[in-house]
Amino acid sequence: MAPRVLISDKLSDAAVQIFRDRGIEVDFEPELGPDKEKLAERIGDYDGLAIRSATKVTEKIIARADRLKVIGRAGIGVDNVDIPEATKKGIIVMNTPFGNSITTAEHAIALMFALARQIPQADASTQAGKWEKNRFVGTEITGKTLGVVGCGNIGSIAASRAIGLRMKVIAFDPFLSDERALELGVEKVDLDALLARADFITLHTPLTDKTRNILSREALAKTKKGVRIINCARGGLVDETALREALDSGHVGGAAFDVFVEEPAKENVLFGHPNVVCTPHLGASTKEAQENVALQVAEQMADYLLNGAVTNALNMPSITAEEAPRLTPFVKLAEQLGSFAGQLTETSIRGLRIEYEGDVAEMNVKPLTSAAVTGLLRPMLQDVNMISAPVMARERGIHVEEVRREQQGAYENYIRLTVITERQERSVAGTVFSDGRPRIIQVKGINMEAELGPHMLYVTNEDKPGFIGRLGTLLGQTDVNIATFALGRLERGGDAIALIEVDTELSEGMLKEIEALPNVRQVKALEF
Numbered sequence: 001m002a003p004r005v006l007i008s009d010k011l012s013d014a015a016v017q018i019f020r021d022r023g024i025e026v027d028f029e030p031e032l033g034p035d036k037e038k039l040a041e042r043i044g045d046y047d048g049l050a051i052r053s054a055t056k057v058t059e060k061i062i063a064r065a066d067r068l069k070v071i072g073r074a075g076i077g078v079d080n081v082d083i084p085e086a087t088k089k090g091i092i093v094m095n096t097p098f099g100n101s102i103t104t105a106e107h108a109i110a111l112m113f114a115l116a117r118q119i120p121q122a123d124a125s126t127q128a129g130k131w132e133k134n135r136f137v138g139t140e141i142t143g144k145t146l147g148v149v150g151c152g153n154i155g156s157i158a159a160s161r162a163i164g165l166r167m168k169v170i171a172f173d174p175f176l177s178d179e180r181a182l183e184l185g186v187e188k189v190d191l192d193a194l195l196a197r198a199d200f201i202t203l204h205t206p207l208t209d210k211t212r213n214i215l216s217r218e219a220l221a222k223t224k225k226g227v228r229i230i231n232c233a234r235g236g237l238v239d240e241t242a243l244r245e246a247l248d249s250g251h252v253g254g255a256a257f258d259v260f261v262e263e264p265a266k267e268n269v270l271f272g273h274p275n276v277v278c279t280p281h282l283g284a285s286t287k288e289a290q291e292n293v294a295l296q297v298a299e300q301m302a303d304y305l306l307n308g309a310v311t312n313a314l315n316m317p318s319i320t321a322e323e324a325p326r327l328t329p330f331v332k333l334a335e336q337l338g339s340f341a342g343q344l345t346e347t348s349i350r351g352l353r354i355e356y357e358g359d360v361a362e363m364n365v366k367p368l369t370s371a372a373v374t375g376l377l378r379p380m381l382q383d384v385n386m387i388s389a390p391v392m393a394r395e396r397g398i399h400v401e402e403v404r405r406e407q408q409g410a411y412e413n414y415i416r417l418t419v420i421t422e423r424q425e426r427s428v429a430g431t432v433f434s435d436g437r438p439r440i441i442q443v444k445g446i447n448m449e450a451e452l453g454p455h456m457l458y459v460t461n462e463d464k465p466g467f468i469g470r471l472g473t474l475l476g477q478t479d480v481n482i483a484t485f486a487l488g489r490l491e492r493g494g495d496a497i498a499l500i501e502v503d504t505e506l507s508e509g510m511l512k513e514i515e516a517l518p519n520v521r522q523v524k525a526l527e528f
């Protein structure tokens, strides 16, 4: 069945075409985004949801999204998506981090000019027939200092445009390296220095607990008199009430806002001030940016739904379209190893070590680790998948360690998974042969070679003559057909393991009978 996608926001038509061209059924219903009730009723029918900012993907919506595999945000900010809930439910959340950056940086520069030359006010006055030449004396931006708060994708484009306009650019961003600052031609400063020196301040950070009210009342008091402030990032970065007071007192010379604490902003404390310019969250609204983000989000979502390639996900490591087929057998092996260990573990798990050796160590192992954790947790938690597993492991205090090594032994690729419990460490290892099929090659240090089927019988015993015959007879007598039989032992007469694929599920009674055979230590039915 072809995957189904709902577009619940005003995306460019280009997205619809991409989905159709890729064989995905698509419903384009932008009116559903703002209608929470209707969206909740319909979301259960879709594998993918493509949005901009009008759709709020809340816990309630996610709870009803039983088929949903991916949420694609045509844009950058994902503050309208409950990512922790999506993650728990195994839904990938992806965005398009670069498609609208230039457009948004250009909007910031446009707003800076609008403030410097009071263009909106002068336009209104002129069209009202007032011709107020003396009222609108502006300020030149050449030689002025622009303070960029948040120098990531958009902040750095805004900085480079400002440098082109002969401004001096200073930036506050705790994650901006000295090398990058040098490359951009900006001076890295702390926030207080930026506040004290900037003639214009432009904000380009996400809204987080650290950045909320980054321009607080106290911060505004530290700014240079007459400073002009531009916010094209997110409402809530500036204390709007304190800013209004600073505008009223004349300390702040102007403010241009595209984003507001409450959106849509039908009322706002900044509205009506003569030195305030507002736009209705238009930062990303150019034809070019909207085509970019729509095309990109549709391609990314289609890649994931059709091929398992993951790009720009916020809750899952990336997997390129080229990598996806190569990783597939290793994902399967990692999940089987995790599941094998999970089904044999009865006490609480403290940690998991995953060792990658040979060719596989050179690959993108993050998805493999997620798959191993998924397999490990599945016997305990039903609803776990590669997206939710790392978070669930963390919540349960399971420390996951990844080790990569060059090839050590005979196998070109080798994955060993060790589960650490309060009582012991238990390892299981596997490989993928050139036929692309995963094999178990070592259990608790005992070498063997087994392919896992849906129903497996795991028996540990003392290596004594007659055991295999007795086990085979018992299975035969109860009409259990053996598909494959793999054996291994530590040494002659020592610990031995049998891993047997059977064609039917094994009953509790059957397992008890096997347990009663001489020299048997442990018996388990494993399902894959």
Ligand SMILES: NC(=O)c1ccc[n+]([C@@H]2O[C@H](COP(=O)([O-])OP(=O)(O)OC[C@H]3O[C@@H](n4cnc5c(N)ncnc54)[C@H](O)[C@@H]3O)[C@@H](O)[C@H]2O)c1
Pocket: 076, 077, 078, 097, 100, 101, 104, 149, 150, 151, 152, 153, 154, 155, 172, 173, 174, 175, 176, 204, 205, 206, 207, 210, 211, 232, 233, 234, 258, 259, 281, 282, 283, 284, 285
């Ligand atoms: N108005 C619009 O329509 C529009 C369009 C696109 C993006 N945006 C918003 O613009 C913002 C920036 O987008 P981006 O693509 O540049 O993001 P980005 O992740 O590339 O850059 C954000 C920068 O903020 C920095 N940062 C984080 N915490 C900080 C802190 N406490 N102090 C200072 N800097 C901090 C980060 O280090 C990073 O460099 C986002 O909030 C995004 O949602 C708005």
Ligand SMILES: O=C(O)CC[C@@H](O)C(=O)O
Pocket: 052, 053, 074, 075, 076, 077, 078, 100, 281, 283, 284, 285
């Ligand atoms: O979709 C939009 O118009 C706004 C997008 C913008 O806020 C973003 O974060 O990308």
